[in-house]
Amino acid sequence: MNTAAVSTAGPVSVWLSSEEEPGQTSWFGGPQEIAYRLSRQRDLLWTEPKSGEMATITITPEHTGQTILGLGTSLEETTVHNLARLSPERRREILTRLADASEGIGLNLFRITLGSADFTAEPFYSYDDMPEGGTDFEFEHFSIQKDIDLSIVDTVKLLLSINPEALLFASPWSPPGWMKTSGSLIRGSLKEGKRYTAALARYYRLALQAYREAGIPIFAMTLQNEPLLETGYPSCHMTPERQKELAIALRRELDEHGIDTRIWIFDHNFSDAWDYTLPILNDGAGYASAEGIALHDYEGEPEVMSALRAAYPDKPLYLTERSLWGTRGADRMAQYFRFGASSYNAWVTMLDSDIAPHQWTDIPGPTLFIRDAAGSDRYWVTPEYYLLGQYSRFIRRGAVRIASGGGMNSVNPVVFRNPDGGYVALVVNCTDRDQDFRLLCEGRQFTASLPAGTVGTYCWVAVLD
Template identity: 65%
Template sequence: MASRIGTSEKVEVWLSSESMPGDKKWFQDPAELTHQLSRQPDIQWTAPEATSRSTIIISPDHTYQEILGIGTSVEETTVHNLSKMSSSVRTSILRQLTDKGDQGIGFNFFRITLGTSDFTAQSFYTYNDIADGETDFELKQFSIQKDIDLSIINTIQELLAAAPDTLLFASPWSPPAWMKTNGSLKRGQLKEGIEYTEALAKYYRLAIQAYLEQGIPIYAMTLQNEPLLETDYPSCYMSPERQKELALALKKEFTEHGLETEIWIFDQNFSDVRAYVTPILDDIDGFAAVDGIALHDYEGEPELMSEIHASYPDKPIYLTERSVWGTQGADRIALYFRNYASSYNAWVTMLDSRIGTHQWLGTPGPTMFIQDATEADRYWLTPEYYLLGQFTRFVRRGAVRIESTYGSTDTVTNVVFRNLDGSVIAVVINQTESEQEFRVLCEGNQFTAVLPAKTVGTYCWRTT
């Protein structure tokens, strides 16, 4: 039965505004914001009328992909900064991330790393680091003890306690060095031979089991972060053919040990997705082993996700890494979802005011949380916390994207969802320098609104 807007239903409105998007000044001090998830007066539905205003047409019964979750990362840089804080402040931050009410923004999906990534305050490590020249095919020296010692396990346990419905996915940056052609966590490839593929599959299975023993279930994992990248931090080139071989071996490991963790392939940019996933998914066994496709947004355009969805509609697409800033960034997130992403995860949650501590080769932009490097319990929020909250506080797991006309970057753009409870969530973005008046047409009704310059608005109503 078609959904309909109730005759007495009103539209609830929240606004967040950008300020100095991506500017390094945010590492120095907080600044005042015009709107930060600020509730506005409700808007009344009216009968449609002729108008020259920009118009968003919404068709709630035309649905697209289901949303798994939206969130950020719990990489070691963030954990390191959290570990310097008092327990009460750390708990407060976790609540601000996950609370679905006024105390937070409702993140429900987090990325963790298996071993260190480039965003870490530590020496690079994996769970099976042994002396040069040695091998350990039976993985007798496997251990996640460093994750315990560095408070990674404890932090994730606290996160799950704060929000039990949270899901986690994991990504490795490098196999153990003894498995690689150059004997290093930096650069290199997985050594040739099925014995190395099977050893790496067993290594990943042991990692998933070790986390489960700590009360931390891993919903999914990618097989290799950015498999086309070799660089001077943990990385590993992995061809599509080798990744297919690894997916098959890992699926066998998971099946034999009763693990339900999903396997997501690729985990890199739009520009290379077609060439990478086709050799895997066009193979019958490869297709069966793979549960989803992971993507980053550093090269290429989101429209490539729609092409992949058209080719492989049964394989969900996940936007597993990108941090964006300002209303332009909010529009980019809208485009992810308009092109079939079932999730979005920001990368790196908290750096300190010295832009630390990390080992990436560039200079990062501001994170959602900035910690005072001289006073660990002092921190501030950047606008991106609230701008992403315009999505995450309102869009629940199990929501579906529904049809809406996109609009224009010269006026307003949008993406619209319907939650399982029937509520409709329209995220509308004004990237322009002036306020924009627009209207929404939906199910024979309309409302009109004015969205301030450089502001994101979330408009919520229920259907019957």
């Protein structure tokens, strides 16, 4: 088998983005200067390896890891609410900056919610709400009309018109209240019995069908956002045994109706990932029903992904929720990929300058875009947009991660090879001073100086032996 070798004649193109007040609420007060914003730098050239004291990054192209599905963010109701309060021109401009690969940062994987999440301006709703004590096992009252009325459907369709290659995955925060022990979207669990499991599977299938009929195919869905959480917004506790039963029922339901949406299990924190997924994937029918494992990063460490990948090598790992700030956040994202994630999604794309609207239980950090709440047709961009773009603008769907080492404690790398053979090396400098480094690959090197608090993306073309 041929291995890719570095083209000694080709240059290395370089882009930089820097942090500024990472994660601080000061960003809600208005735009600030950012030193580097996906700023193109002078090309670098390959040389023979040379001596000199500096951090060294090593790349071994023959050692490959997981395949990348995509990178993106969410189009939950809070974001759509803020977009809808801007002019059509501004709305299209923002979606273009998100999803277009040449005019924006090329995000290609977006999360939507099935019914209400905690980030919404609206009273909580599902697609089949009933009066207290009522049931609707025949789903005579089922409708996604609320999503249409709130401009969610039109916003997603506009996004897909800008980037037809974008994929969507959906996550429910709660089944309809009449299916739950709490009788409400808030707290509780799915009522016992296969009748309720079958009803929820049918409910999900109807939602996927309704979106497809509206012109929006759903590539994948998770079965329950954060199934180990019960709290004061839409939520539902779901044991792994119950989720296995639901995964099997939903896969059967989808197959019977010709729907190829993939099922991603879990959708919660690293800390509980191992114990939750084993009862599902160690069962033959459960294993066959689940295409992948969805993960959040609010508790635990990403190393668990290495164990999951070793135990279930045919089940991709997806980082479905975690917003990150600054170079520490960019480094955390690099860790996700180094430990085996096939995707990354930020959570919440646009709040306004009043840090609204939302019904979460804490104060959110700054989002990629912030709308001016004063009522003008104005928004501004935070550094996180550009830092995410250091990844998403260059890593193509179908890229594979390439083994890389060295550079730790001063510059932290993660490296990919795109389907066209091009290489993308992300290097993160979390320190407060400039860092010099060399990158070694197949007998050649380039050297660079990465400014303090900055992420660099280094791209080059490879040729085949």
